[in-house]
Amino acid sequence: MPIVELVAVTKAYESKVAVSNLSLQIDAGQMFGLLGPNGAGKTSSIRMMMGITIPDSGAIRLFDKPFERKILERVGYLPEERGLYKKMKVLEQLVFFGELHGLEAGEARKRAVDWTKRLEIDDVLAKKTEELSKGMQQKIQFISSLLHDPGLIVMDEPFSGLDPVNATLLERTLIELKEQGKAILFSTHRMDQVEKLCDSICLIDKGRAVLAGKVREIKASYERNRVIVEFEGSASFLNSEEIAEAKNYSGHAEIRLKEHGNAQRLLHEAAAVATIYRFELVEPSLEEIFIQTVGGKADA
Amino acid sequence: MRSMFLIARREYLEQVRGRAFRMTTLGLPLVFAIIIGVFYLASMGLGSGKHLAVASDNAALANDIRTRLLSDKSAKAIVDVISPATPADRDALLARVRTRDLDGLLWIDSPQGVVPEATYYSQSSGDFIGIARFNDALNSSLVSVHLTAAGMSQPDAEAVVKGVTLKTFQVKKDGQIVKSSAQASFWKGYAMAILLSMTTMIYGMNVARSIIQEKTSRIFEVMLATAEPGDLLAGKLIGVGAVGLTQIGIWLIAGAAILGSALAAPILSGEYAIHFSPIEVILFPVYFVLGYLLYSALFAGLAATCETEQELQMYMPLAAAPTWLSFSLIVLIINDSNSVWSVAASLFPPTAPIIMFLRMASEIPPAWQFAVSIALMLLSIWGVLWFSSRLYRVGILMYGKRATLPELLRWLRYS
Numbered sequence: 177m178p179i180v181e182l183v184a185v186t187k188a189y190e191s192k193v194a195v196s197n198l199s200l201q202i203d204a205g206q207m208f209g210l211l212g213p214n215g216a217g218k219t220s221s222i223r224m225m226m227g228i229t230i231p232d233s234g235a236i237r238l239f240d241k242p243f244e245r246k247i248l249e250r251v252g253y254l255p256e257e258r259g260l261y262k263k264m265k266v267l268e269q270l271v272f273f274g275e276l277h278g279l280e281a282g283e284a285r286k287r288a289v290d291w292t293k294r295l296e297i298d299d300v301l302a303k304k305t306e307e308l309s310k311g312m313q314q315k316i317q318f319i320s321s322l323l324h325d326p327g328l329i330v331m332d333e334p335f336s337g338l339d340p341v342n343a344t345l346l347e348r349t350l351i352e353l354k355e356q357g358k359a360i361l362f363s364t365h366r367m368d369q370v371e372k373l374c375d376s377i378c379l380i381d382k383g384r385a386v387l388a389g390k391v392r393e394i395k396a397s398y399e400r401n402r403v404i405v406e407f408e409g410s411a412s413f414l415n416s417e418e419i420a421e422a423k424n425y426s427g428h429a430e431i432r433l434k435e436h437g438n439a440q441r442l443l444h445e446a447a448a449v450a451t452i453y454r455f456e457l458v459e460p461s462l463e464e465i466f467i468q469t470v471g472g473k474a475d476a
Numbered sequence: 477m478r479s480m481f482l483i484a485r486r487e488y489l490e491q492v493r494g495r496a497f498r499m500t501t502l503g504l505p506l507v508f509a510i511i512i513g514v515f516y517l518a519s520m521g522l523g524s525g526k527h528l529a530v531a532s533d534n535a536a537l538a539n540d541i542r543t544r545l546l547s548d549k550s551a552k553a554i555v556d557v558i559s560p561a562t563p564a565d566r567d568a569l570l571a572r573v574r575t576r577d578l579d580g581l582l583w584i585d586s587p588q589g590v591v592p593e594a595t596y597y598s599q600s601s602g603d604f605i606g607i608a609r610f611n612d613a614l615n616s617s618l619v620s621v622h623l624t625a626a627g628m629s630q631p632d633a634e635a636v637v638k639g640v641t642l643k644t645f646q647v648k649k650d651g652q653i654v655k656s657s658a659q660a661s662f663w664k665g666y667a668m669a670i671l672l673s674m675t676t677m678i679y680g681m682n683v684a685r686s687i688i689q690e691k692t693s694r695i696f697e698v699m700l701a702t703a704e705p706g707d708l709l710a711g712k713l714i715g716v717g718a719v720g721l722t723q724i725g726i727w728l729i730a731g732a733a734i735l736g737s738a739l740a741a742p743i744l745s746g747e748y749a750i751h752f753s754p755i756e757v758i759l760f761p762v763y764f765v766l767g768y769l770l771y772s773a774l775f776a777g778l779a780a781t782c783e784t785e786q787e788l789q790m791y792m793p794l795a796a797a798p799t800w801l802s803f804s805l806i807v808l809i810i811n812d813s814n815s816v817w818s819v820a821a822s823l824f825p826p827t828a829p830i831i832m833f834l835r836m837a838s839e840i841p842p843a844w845q846f847a848v849s850i851a852l853m854l855l856s857i858w859g860v861l862w863f864s865s866r867l868y869r870v871g872i873l874m875y876g877k878r879a880t881l882p883e884l885l886r887w888l889r890y891s
Contacts (some may be wrong), residue, residue, distance in 0.1 A: 226701045228873070248701060259695030263490060275482050276702040317698070 177240045179204050179328050179359035180225060185234030187220055194220035196383040197234070202359045202376075204327070207350065209374035209391075210363040213470050217383040218363045219256055222332055225361075226253055239327065249278040252326035256333045256363075258317050262306040266292075269305060270320055277324035284323060291319040295345060311338055318346060322353070329353060331362040335369060347373060367463040377462075381470045395459045402458045403431040403439060409450030418442045479703035483711025484718065491682065491719045501723050504674065505730075508667065526606060527554045527577075529569055531561035532584035537592075540617035541582070548609060573597050582610055592618065662810060665837020668760065669830045671727075673799045675764055676829065679720040680771035680795075683712055684779035684788055687872070692784070696872045705869040709776060717768050724761055756836055759846070766853040767829035770860060771795070777864025780871030798826030806834060813838040823849045825856040 180202040187195045195217040202208045212218050223229045225236060227245055236243045239250060261269055267288055274284025292298040295315050300308055305316065314337055322329065329350075335343045350373065354360055364370060370377060371391065379387040387394060406428050414422040414429060418437035423430045433439060439457050446452055460468070491497055528545070532538040535557070542555040558565055561583070572578040579598060586592035594614055596607060616637045623633035645653050690696055699708055774795060782788040805827070809818050813835040822831040822841065828849045835841055 228697070228700045245704065251701070253698065253701040255694075255697035255701070257694035257697045259690070259693045259698055261486075261490070261695065262693060263494075264486075272482065272486055273698075273702070276479055276699075320698075 177204065178202065178237070179206075179239060180208075180361065181235075181237040181240075182221070182225070183235045183237070185221070185224060185231045185236060187224060187229065187231050193383050195224070195231075195380075198378075198380065198383070198385055199234075200378045200385065200388060202328075202361055204359050205354060205357045206376060207354050207360045207374045208362070209370040209377040210361060210380070211365075211367075211370060211377055211466060212363075212380040216380045216470075218380060219332060220383075221380070222255075222330055222361075222363065225330060226251065249324065250327045252321035252324065252329045254317060254321045254329075254331040254334055256336075258314060260305045260313055260317060260320075263304060265302060265304055266308070266316055267301040270316065270323060273320040274323045277326075279324050287323050287325075288319065291323060295319060295349070311342055314338060315342065315346075318349075327358060329358055329360045331360070333364055334362055335364065335366060367461065367466055371462045379466065379469055387465070387469050391462070394465065395462070398460045398465060400457045400459055401433040401435075401437065402460060403429075403433060403442065404454065404456045404458055405429045405431060405446060405452065406454035407446060407450040407452050412449050413442065413446040416442050416445050418445075477707075480707040480711040480714070483699075483703065483708060484715035487686065487712055487715025488718045491716065492722060497719065497723070500678070501726055504671075505727060508671070512667075525552045526579040527556075528580045528582065528610075529556045529558060529572075529578050530582045530584070531558040531565060531569060532586060533560045534584065534586045534592075534621070535559035537584065537586060537617055537621050540621055541613045544613040544616055545609065548613075570597060573599060580606065580610075582614070584614070661837045665834050666806070668756070668837075669802070669833040672760065672764060672767065672833060673802070673830050675720055675724065676767040676771055677796060677799065679716055679768050680775045681792070682719075683716045683772040684775035685785060686712060686716065687776055687779040687868075688782060688785050688788055691780070691872055700873070705872070706865060708872075709865055709868050713769065713772055713776070716772065717765060720764060720768055721761060724764055728757065728760075753840065755840060756833075759832070759836075762850070763829035763832060766850065766857065769857045770825060770853060773857060773860040773864045777860070777867040777871075780864075780868040799830065802827040802830035802834075805831060809834045810838070814841075819845060823852055825849075825853045828853055 178201045180200070182198055182200050185195055185198045186193070198217070198221060200208075200210075210218050210221065220229070224231050225238070225243075227243060227248060238247045241247065261272075264272070267285065270288035270291075271281055271284040274287065275281055279287070289298065289301065292301055295318070297312055297315055300312060300316075305313060308316065318334065321331070331350075334346060334350075338346065347369070350360055350362075362374075374391055376390050377388065377394065378385050408427060411424055411429070414424055414431070418433055418439070418441055419431055420434045420437065421432040431442075433442070443452070443455050446455070530538045530541050530545075538557045538559045542557050545553050545555050556578075558569065561569075566583060569578065569581045569583075573581050576599065581597040583595045583597065584592055585594075596610055598606075620630075620633045620637050623636060624630055628636075647653050690699070696708075703711075778791050778795065779788055782791075802821070805817075805821050808815065808821075809831065812818060818831070818835060819841075821827050822835050822845065824831075832841070832846070832849060
């Protein structure tokens with residue numbers, strides 16, 4: 177059963193088309209990355225999924241039903257524009273958001289305590305939100321979007337502003353939630369995280385989906401034309417006819433082959449002049465695919 | 477509905493627990509009491525403690541004026557009499573006024589068989605209470621001197637001059653007759669109107685400020701994923717309005733406790749008798765709720781179009797204009813609280829709450845006028861809410877730029 181289904185969704189503001197004919201599907205137990213340069217239409221798409229704005233045309237289905245506000249009780253949302261009530265105490269705040277998502281106050285309180293322990297911030301429950309650091313506030317907001325045990329988790333740039341330790345903690349939590357069968361959609365500029373976490377992606381540019389599918393399949397569909405060589409000896413093989421571009425970092429070379437360049441021939445040429453410790457034909461990274469697809473305009 | 481209730485409860489608890497609530501609940505009545513006290517003490521001292529001179533050819537008249545001025549204990553004046561007075565005396569006395577040796581000079585020309593002419597000289601022209609005292613003493617003395625000169629005995633002449641003091645009673649609709657003071661009634665109505673306008677504006681502003689704060693803290697995005705914009709706005713209006721009602725409730729209970737105490741007995745039965753009718757006690761919260769809803773709905777719409785509190789404050793004088801208009805009509809109401817203009821102003825929704833209380837100070841208007849004014853207010857609240865909720869729906873998600881008029885019209889179309 178698809179948890180999220182967008183069918184030919186379009187949204188325009190005045191003369192600007194924010195999202196054009198966008199279709200995508202996210203299944204239970206899937207981590208989905210929504211990618212694109214700034215202003216591509218990611219946040220507009222997410223806002224429509226969350227019922228904050230209404231599409232001009234197309235259909236949005238959540239949990240295999242046409243969108244209705246009641247369904248939002250099963251959705252956890254962490255928007256890019258973070259916001260908490262600064263004067264409220266952390267526990268009161270979490271209970272308030274839990275209640276808004278349909279939980280009883282007592283249950284919301286219990287879950288808030290459990291989650292803050294899990295994310296190692298249970299000592300801040302009695303503090304006012306304004307007394308917390310930005311990173312801690314982000315963790316509180318992360319918890320508030322998960323407190324009601326949603327089946328769909330939507331996170332817009334969830335790791336921005338977090339230090340590596342906390343980013344890893346949140347990554348681990350998201351992986352656990354995915355393993356529990358939750359559908360997770362997140363939008364980010366961090367391609368390394370997408371590569372590490374996401375099963376599928378949809379890359380949008382100027383409101384249109386320009387690349388979509390499983391990460392593995394997308395990467396496999398690109399020609400393996402990059403070679404990593406670790407060697408000792410002469411570097412003269414880097415002038416080979418097979419190479420379009422090469423960077424040599426004292427015995428570690430990163431090479432891009434010509435369009436029909438032959439890796440096997442290059443290996444022979446290299447072995448003739450140097451001792452080869454590693455010769456690996458690698459796929460392009462998602463970042464390279466991203467830049468290549470959106471024409472180098474991305475600021476990721 | 478549940479979301480609306482939760483949002484209202486959060487808003488209510490946050491404000492009621494805040495220091496500002498405690499400060500205004502205690503502070504506003506205290507400030508009022510201090511203002512009234514200072515005004516009373518200052519008015520007691522006005523025009524008193526002056527060194528004056530009365531100069532006239534008519535010694536009897538000048539001395540009579542002196543006696544009358546000295547008999548006014550609150551005046552505490554020193555009065556010199558110069559009689560007979562020559563033009564040279566006048567120049568010398570004016571020189572003393574110039575050097576502030578004298579605070580004032582009353583020069584009276586009273587040739588035989590001609591109506592006397594009196595002139596008052598002083599360096600200050602603003603002492604209207606002192607001038608009024610002079611005028612009273614001069615007129616009383618002229619009448620008294622003339623009557624005694626015509627053969628009337630001094631006590632009879634004094635009785636004529638003294639006149640009678642009018643006692644005022646108010647006949648209530650239920651037939652009850654209670655002692656009243658027009659002045660006290662006016663001040664009561666005025667104080668209630670000020671309190672009403674202040675609370676309405678303060679809580680209307682609170683709604684606006686709360687929207688701006690939520691807009692700048694970007695919390696709307698999270699809230700909109702859980703509640704509809706209409707619930708958000710309604711929850712906010714109900715929550716903040718309930719805070720205002722709580723405050724008024726505290727004031728009413730405290731007021732009733734004070735009025736029921738022995739301390740209030742002189743106020744209720746003395747010269748400045750004040751009576752609160754049940755209808756005033758009931759209508760105060762009713763007009764607060766209506767006035768608050770009207771203004772806060774308007775402020776909410778305005779706040780949704782603004783980026784900062786400073787920007788919002790630029791609109792405030794415009795939004796507060798009906799309140800100023802209400803108080804500018806005060807003379808009209810005192811003059812005739814049942815004139816066409818008074819009735820029209822008390823039915824016009826933006827001015828209705830304040831004008832109604834000013835009118836009630838003189839006389840309780842007929843029930844149909846309350847009914848029409850409340851109905852018109854409800855209708856206009858609905859209209860303003862319709863307009864504001866549309867601006868709110870779009871405005872709360874618009875960051876980073878000030879909305880122009882064409883943009884506002886587009887927002888109305890979007891929603």
